[in-house]
Amino acid sequence: MACALTALIATPAAAQQKLLIGSTSSSSSHYGYFVALSQLINAKVKGVETSVVETGATVDNLRRLARKQIDMGLVTTNTGYQAYAGLAAFEGKPVDTRLLWVYVPAPQNIVVRKDSGVDSVAGLKGKKFNPGLRGSATEATTDAVFKLLGLEVDAVRGSTTDIVDAVKDNRAIGYVKSGAGNKLDGSTLDINTFSPIKVLSLTKEEADKIAKGMPEVSVVTVPAGAAEGVPAYTTWSIGIAVHAHPDMSDEVAYQITKAAMEDKEMQAGAMAELKGVDLMQVTVDYGSIPLHAGAAKYFKEKGVTLPERIAPK
Secondary structure (H helix, E strand, O other): OHHHHHHHOOOOOOOOEEEEEEOOOOOOHHHHHHHHHHHHHHHHOOOEEEEEEOOOOHHHHHHHHHOOOOOEEEEEHHHHHHHHHOOHHHOOOOOOOEEEEEEEEEEEEEEEEHHHOOOOOHHHOOOEEEOOOOOOHHHHHHHHHHHHHOOOOEEOOOOHHHHHHHHHOOOOOEEEEEOEOOEOOHHHHHHHHHOOEEEEOOOHHHHHHHHHHOOOOEEEEEOOOOOOOOOOEEEEEEEEEEEEOOOOOHHHHHHHHHHHHHOOOHHHHHOHHHOOOOHHHHHHHHOOOOEOHHHHHHHHHOOOOOOHHHOOO
16 A cells, blocks of 8 residues: 555655846846846756846845845946955945856946047046946946046936936036947937037056056957947946856856856847857956856866956855
């Protein structure tokens, strides 16, 4: 009888490890990226089930990681460095977090109206200018860059709508706005249809000063073609990364990283800027904190030499 009863009892399915992914506002293209990433993980990583939660983006995700409320999520490379090192807003309260990969660079474009008469970054001194949308990583980083360069502008603060309207109406001569990969973002192109714009380039002296004084950002040259008629220019850049809690097992981190690195469709389908992008190279170029050991294992298997700044600790 016991044997008969045993035969009738269904064998339970293997338990799924449930992981929560912190993203950003659902109106952002980055939210769509994390939804696609979640679907990819669920399809490719055996024994893992993920879901995405809408959050306040980088700082909120870092705090949730610290409280173990999420397992992985969106973090900009500059703020991620500050959190890991216990600097700026995280002074005395470092966050134990690890990098999985960086998926897209975000050059910080210094955009001004062509009729502003400003042709250099130094020429912004005293001008009505927006250093980044209120509360954004761009705003905080630009304020730090301008302070480092000894540049004071007549700062105009506000939301995307506020600033786009201000530039169109010439109540501000321009703003700093994250690019979409190596392309100008939609709001900048919108301004350009009303009033032609130009993108300012850092001088070598300015670029060297930023590279030396702000290790949390990268200094990059954006090739010609960020928009029609825009020549190549040099600016500072951050990356948009996927971080994980260090408690994530090495095997799970390895399998998730493998799925993302070897995917050719789902991530690019959610974010066009990722089409044909080498995510491992982007990570090497923009990563600012140590990789999770599981992610590092995959990179090393592929023959990638890890810079000291992202070598696992």
